[in-house]
Amino acid sequence: MSKIKIFHEAPLSIMDKVQEHTDGDYCLPHLCDLHKEYADYFTSAKAKDRYIIMDNSLHELGSAYDTDRLLYWINIIKPQEFIVPDVWMDYNKSVESAKHWSTIDMPPETTKVAVVQATSIYDAIACCDMYKNLGYKKLAFSYGADYYSHLFPHPNKDLAKAFGRIAAISKLYACGALESTDRIHLLGTCIPGEFQFYSGFPFIESIDTSSPVMAGLEKIKYVAPLGLTEKPKSNMNNAFNSTVDDETYEMVLHNIKMFKTINNL
Numbered sequence: 013m014s015k016i017k018i019f020h021e022a023p024l025s026i027m028d029k030v031q032e033h034t035d036g037d038y039c040l041p042h043l044c045d046l047h048k049e050y051a052d053y054f055t056s057a058k059a060k061d062r063y064i065i066m067d068n069s070l071h072e073l074g075s076a077y078d079t080d081r082l083l084y085w086i087n088i089i090k091p092q093e094f095i096v097p098d099v100w101m102d103y104n105k106s107v108e109s110a111k112h113w114s115t116i117d118m119p120p121e122t123t124k125v126a127v128v129q130a131t132s133i134y135d136a137i138a139c140c141d142m143y144k145n146l147g148y149k150k151l152a153f154s155y156g157a158d159y160y161s162h163l164f165p166h167p168n169k170d171l172a173k174a175f176g177r178i179a180a181i182s183k184l185y186a187c188g189a190l191e192s193t194d195r196i197h198l199l200g201t202c203i204p205g206e207f208q209f210y211s212g213f214p215f216i217e218s219i220d221t222s223s224p225v226m227a228g229l230e231k232i233k234y235v236a237p238l239g240l241t242e243k244p245k246s247n248m249n250n251a252f253n254s255t256v257d258d259e260t261y262e263m264v265l266h267n268i269k270m271f272k273t274i275n276n277l
Contacts, residue, residue: 019220036063066091090119098127155200174203205238207275228264
């Protein structure tokens with residue numbers, strides 16, 4: 013597997029420490045408006061030439077963040093990548109949004125990334141084709157689409173979605189909807205050991221997940237081969253302002269290191 017960029021979201025109190033172990037910074041723009049320290053972190057990261065991916069905050073807010081505010085922060089931070097607004101598991105509305113954003117100017121260093129949204133593998137194929145026809149150079153896949161579970165039914169819903177995404181991407185590659193020269197980002201995960209199964213897929217370019225950090229905050233220690241088999245309950249919405257003591261941070265650091273080990277990264 014070629015070098016994959018790893019991004020881990022973390023509470024503000026340990027962002028600096030966590031980012032020492034990542035390949036860049038993953039920005040949630042709504043938090044830039046809520047917390048000046050968070051916005052300052054990313055303007056500083058840009059000044060240090062850190063690689064920045066800016067999300068549209070769909071996962072945290074339920075819908076993509078306000079367009080005007082997204083454009084404001086894009087032009088302030090100038091991320092290397094921006095994930096254009098999409099609509100959860102809605103192929104038509106996501107394609108419609110991608111069409112709109114394909115016409116919007118970005119800073120020259122910013123690549124637009126479109127998220128494949130679908131309710132079936134057939135919609136996913138069509139979505140990949142539409143985005144490529146619109147000129148998108150990089151695509152992303154969310155961690156929790158319902159159709160993943162149809163491809164890998166399992167009583168453990170987190171395992172079903174993790175291995176279902178592997179199955180979806182495998183099928184898309186097998187049918188030619190994804191090609192070896194494509195560029196793919198994987199958004200989050202239900203099971204941290206999922207990424208070890210993408211060996212042989214040269215198009216996986218980057219991944220982001222807060223799992224090692226959130227598990228650590230819950231005092232859950234990763235163990236081989238999958239790290240854990242249930243998604244942590246904590247997320248950036250409820251953990252952002254967490255105070256992290258030394259013992260808890262050691263658990264976070266263990267998980268970050270184990271994440272790379274179990275996934276051969």
